[in-house]
Amino acid sequence: MEDIKKLARELLADNKVQLVLGFENGTANRVRPAFFTTPEAVDKLIYNEFCIQNIALYLKKDICQHAASLAITANPNVVRSILQLAAENQIKEEKIKIIGITHEGKCVGLLDFKAAEEFSKTQPKGLKDEDKALIEKIQAMSLEEKFDYWVEAFSPCIKCYACRASCPMCYCGKCNVESNNPQWIPVAPHKYGNMEWHMMRAMHLAGRCINCGECNRSCPVDIPLNILSYMLSDFVLEEFESEAGLSAVFTPALSSYTMVDKENFIK
Amino acid sequence: MARIGVFICHCGENISATVDCPKVSEVAAKFPGVAFSTDYKYMCSDPGQSLVVNAIKEHKLTGIVVSACSPRMHEPTFRRACAEGGLNPYQCEMANIREHCSWVHEKGDKTDQKAIDIVRMMVEKVKRNNALLPIKVPVTKTALVIGGGVAGIQAALDIANAGHKVIMVERDPSIGGHMSQLSETFPTLDCSQCILTPRMVEVAQNPNIKLYTYAEIESVEGFVGNFNVKIRKKAKSVDETLCNGCGMCTTKCPNKKNPNEFELGMGNRPAIYVPFPQAVPNIPVIDKTQCTYYKNGKCKICEKVCQPKAIRFDQEDEIIEVAVGAIALCTGFDIKKTDFFPEYGYGKYKDIIDGLQFERLASASGPTSGEIRRPSDGQVPKKIVFVACAGSRDPAKGIEYCSKICCMYTAKHAILYKHKVHDGQAYIFYMDIRAAGKNYDEFTRRAIEEDQAQYIRGRVSRIYERDGKLIVVGADTLMNAQTVEIEADMVVLATAGVANKGAEELAQKLHVSYDQHKFFSEAHPKLKPVETNTAGIYLAGACQSPKDIPESVAAASGVAGKIACLFANSELTREPLIAMVDRQAPPMYSSCTGCFLCQPVCPYNAIEREEVKDRNGNLVRELAFINPGLCQGCGTCVAVCKSKSIDIEGYTNLQMYAEVDALLNS
Ligand SMILES: Cc1cc2nc3c(=O)[nH]c(=O)nc-3n(C[C@H](O)[C@H](O)[C@H](O)COP(=O)(O)OP(=O)(O)OC[C@H]3O[C@@H](n4cnc5c(N)ncnc54)[C@H](O)[C@@H]3O)c2cc1C
Ligand code: SF4
Ligand code: SF4
Numbered sequence: 001m002e003d004i005k006k007l008a009r010e011l012l013a014d015n016k017v018q019l020v021l022g023f024e025n026g027t028a029n030r031v032r033p034a035f036f037t038t039p040e041a042v043d044k045l046i047y048n049e050f051c052i053q054n055i056a057l058y059l060k061k062d063i064c065q066h067a068a069s070l071a072i073t074a075n076p077n078v079v080r081s082i083l084q085l086a087a088e089n090q091i092k093e094e095k096i097k098i099i100g101i102t103h104e105g106k107c108v109g110l111l112d113f114k115a116a117e118e119f120s121k122t123q124p125k126g127l128k129d130e131d132k133a134l135i136e137k138i139q140a141m142s143l144e145e146k147f148d149y150w151v152e153a154f155s156p157c158i159k160c161y162a163c164r165a166s167c168p169m170c171y172c173g174k175c176n177v178e179s180n181n182p183q184w185i186p187v188a189p190h191k192y193g194n195m196e197w198h199m200m201r202a203m204h205l206a207g208r209c210i211n212c213g214e215c216n217r218s219c220p221v222d223i224p225l226n227i228l229s230y231m232l233s234d235f236v237l238e239e240f241e242s243e244a245g246l247s248a249v250f251t252p253a254l255s256s257y258t259m260v261d262k263e264n265f266i267k
Numbered sequence: 268m269a270r271i272g273v274f275i276c277h278c279g280e281n282i283s284a285t286v287d288c289p290k291v292s293e294v295a296a297k298f299p300g301v302a303f304s305t306d307y308k309y310m311c312s313d314p315g316q317s318l319v320v321n322a323i324k325e326h327k328l329t330g331i332v333v334s335a336c337s338p339r340m341h342e343p344t345f346r347r348a349c350a351e352g353g354l355n356p357y358q359c360e361m362a363n364i365r366e367h368c369s370w371v372h373e374k375g376d377k378t379d380q381k382a383i384d385i386v387r388m389m390v391e392k393v394k395r396n397n398a399l400l401p402i403k404v405p406v407t408k409t410a411l412v413i414g415g416g417v418a419g420i421q422a423a424l425d426i427a428n429a430g431h432k433v434i435m436v437e438r439d440p441s442i443g444g445h446m447s448q449l450s451e452t453f454p455t456l457d458c459s460q461c462i463l464t465p466r467m468v469e470v471a472q473n474p475n476i477k478l479y480t481y482a483e484i485e486s487v488e489g490f491v492g493n494f495n496v497k498i499r500k501k502a503k504s505v506d507e508t509l510c511n512g513c514g515m516c517t518t519k520c521p522n523k524k525n526p527n528e529f530e531l532g533m534g535n536r537p538a539i540y541v542p543f544p545q546a547v548p549n550i551p552v553i554d555k556t557q558c559t560y561y562k563n564g565k566c567k568i569c570e571k572v573c574q575p576k577a578i579r580f581d582q583e584d585e586i587i588e589v590a591v592g593a594i595a596l597c598t599g600f601d602i603k604k605t606d607f608f609p610e611y612g613y614g615k616y617k618d619i620i621d622g623l624q625f626e627r628l629a630s631a632s633g634p635t636s637g638e639i640r641r642p643s644d645g646q647v648p649k650k651i652v653f654v655a656c657a658g659s660r661d662p663a664k665g666i667e668y669c670s671k672i673c674c675m676y677t678a679k680h681a682i683l684y685k686h687k688v689h690d691g692q693a694y695i696f697y698m699d700i701r702a703a704g705k706n707y708d709e710f711t712r713r714a715i716e717e718d719q720a721q722y723i724r725g726r727v728s729r730i731y732e733r734d735g736k737l738i739v740v741g742a743d744t745l746m747n748a749q750t751v752e753i754e755a756d757m758v759v760l761a762t763a764g765v766a767n768k769g770a771e772e773l774a775q776k777l778h779v780s781y782d783q784h785k786f787f788s789e790a791h792p793k794l795k796p797v798e799t800n801t802a803g804i805y806l807a808g809a810c811q812s813p814k815d816i817p818e819s820v821a822a823a824s825g826v827a828g829k830i831a832c833l834f835a836n837s838e839l840t841r842e843p844l845i846a847m848v849d850r851q852a853p854p855m856y857s858s859c860t861g862c863f864l865c866q867p868v869c870p871y872n873a874i875e876r877e878e879v880k881d882r883n884g885n886l887v888r889e890l891a892f893i894n895p896g897l898c899q900g901c902g903t904c905v906a907v908c909k910s911k912s913i914d915i916e917g918y919t920n921l922q923m924y925a926e927v928d929a930l931l932n933s
Contacts, residue, residue: 088862089889172910174858179911182924204909255864255907
């Protein structure tokens, strides 16, 4: 943790960045994301096993957008998010300094995009055992069973949109779900309306999701959204040999066409 | 408030025999927003159109739905009527109750209901139509012709003679294409070179034509009327402005044993060469892969003997940028080589040749000076077998189509053979004799009746060598499929015509579509045979499918006509049914997030990046911008954009949603 702080302090002191995005202690033994703008403020910066929130989310918020340059304490999830955001033209390399932190919490110093790509390839995605078990269970289902499973799984959704709010890839200024002319997605949280909302979200993330699992963590009714995204990512990898979050120059599978694309999903 | 008019057409009996038109009209009259509804026998007739025009004026309509045939047929007609009535022409929608209803269903309530539903959908749509203005784009009145075969030559000359500039790009060192390799041409047996070379010279001399040989297309950007093309002019190692074509270099080059492409390997040429004596331009090129100097660093004999000092060993490829308004694709075809056929020895028998090689043998300027002599030992073959449909019409070989030219040139070959080898006998294995065309059947009859070609209907299953003879084993299907064995001295395979090398890459550079055989696709097989799907790019000749000379030339003149029409105005008017990216007041600017995931999906490269800057010139946002000249309104980007920031004018999300809604909630 000390080396992270030292780096952050230096960056601010040397005017290399205007802002450091990281964590600090919150109330009641919790950690919370924080923005540091002076070397002195960095005293409060922390990084420990509780700092799991994907703070790449804040890169698209006004405070970061308005900063001319910034640094971020970046665990593998954050690094993958940054690369994907860069691939989607949402952040420029000149503007961001990545303080790389491995999944074991070890600081690896500053990463440029090239180093970040290498870093990403070596870091595991951190799927929990219970996630793996659930994936296996769903994969064993027939098409109808799968459909029923998800309709059921989505039924408790209260449409609070916490999943959207916590997702670093959900950066659209105006989300479809808010459009009422036409009203693509019904507002009321009923079974099929929920299904429409989650299908839309899943499709918009297909081939772009970097599998940080934030959607699931933020969901107040515990819908395994991360599993849905994870299975889609797996499918995209298998069918199109394409994986999000590994490169800053990347065209997601749904935005590209190549002669070698398999078409065996057309049944 | 919307005041929509609905006009139900009977289309004679085409619609009314199945659909109860007065009933549909009655129901439609009660749809919310419909101010007027009627039915009529022929809405597209003069009185029908007047009915529409008058109704718009009389009932102060704000939009109309013409419920009739496919918009492909009469949409322009009714848009005009709509404009005549005083509305924007795009306030008109067609409800297709013919192709989509009366033609595909039986008479009955359900059919009537479907017609009603279709009308309801379009009423809901037209209520949300926007007034649109046609798009104007400027035109650069210069044409690019790619490929200098007979098709390209014809297109270039016609366009140039219409008074427009032409840039011709030919991949080989000379123009002429396959026709320059032919001996005589069917069905008149006039000498190919004699009729072609004057045209080639005309291309070189025409002040409106700029010719780049030994050149290829590097990239194409832009859109109809405004293409920007990069041409790669490969290094010839010769300064074209100095070379006077004396031919000293080619005579003195000591490195003479290189396979001659023009003679299809049946002869040699020096490392510095002009492909054939009548080449245009008559300027040699150095084949860098074979030249001794390029390989070993020593020689330079050509440089020494060249009087005007035109040899340039250090010459590099040159990239030339040109602006053109239209492009004619005339890159021709190729034929399968004998090594394609395992059953005929994979090309290992020297005396099994292809049709083009036979043309060279029969040609006075060819490797045997026009005598038919077989490649292995130079003997005159006394028994010769021609195999038509070699590879063609053979799904097992992946070529299910008919190559079209082979029946005719095989008959020609048999005639030429008889003219040259009086005591020889020609056998022709064929599947059908396809000789449709002016004087074509007469020509094949002549091969049979006057020149004693023996036609055997059946395929050749195998050819092998025995005692210096080629044993051709086939079946005669007109003789109970009896096995026929011919001991031949030489065999000519009329191999399948296939797409030219590099056709696919070129199509991708130009964004034109091609079929599974890599032949370029026309926009419509009947009504747009020389257009491609990309506006401003046309095609002629054998790059579309195997074609003979008359067809290639006719298509080329067709293309020239199309391009002359395009160049007749200095501005182009295009339909405004194109995609638009949402724009709003600051600070939102647009719902577009600038992810540009839409950019790679656009098949027409129409999506650009627009920078939004504040008053101080600082970059605020990058947004997608769709170039109205390029967009064809295909809608692919709409499907990709997650924030639904893109709408196709005339097919907006709102309109489509309203249609679906009208259908589901009826
Ligand atoms: C054996 C044989 C005998 C025939 N006999 C007859 C006959 O007797 N009568 C008859 O009417 N027809 C005959 N034909 C058909 C005739 O050859 C064709 O109809 C004619 O050559 C088609 O002309 P084209 O210009 O479309 O194509 P081509 O002649 O193939 O010319 C295409 C030109 O484009 C150039 N090119 C290709 N790719 C590129 C590129 N990427 N960039 C730039 N340039 C490019 C090529 O170098 C070539 O010069 C015969 C064909 C064969 C194979
Ligand atoms: S996909 Fe949509 S949001 Fe992304 S750049 Fe294109 S228009 Fe903008
Ligand atoms: S509608 Fe089609 S052609 Fe137009 S910009 Fe979108 S993808 Fe390109």
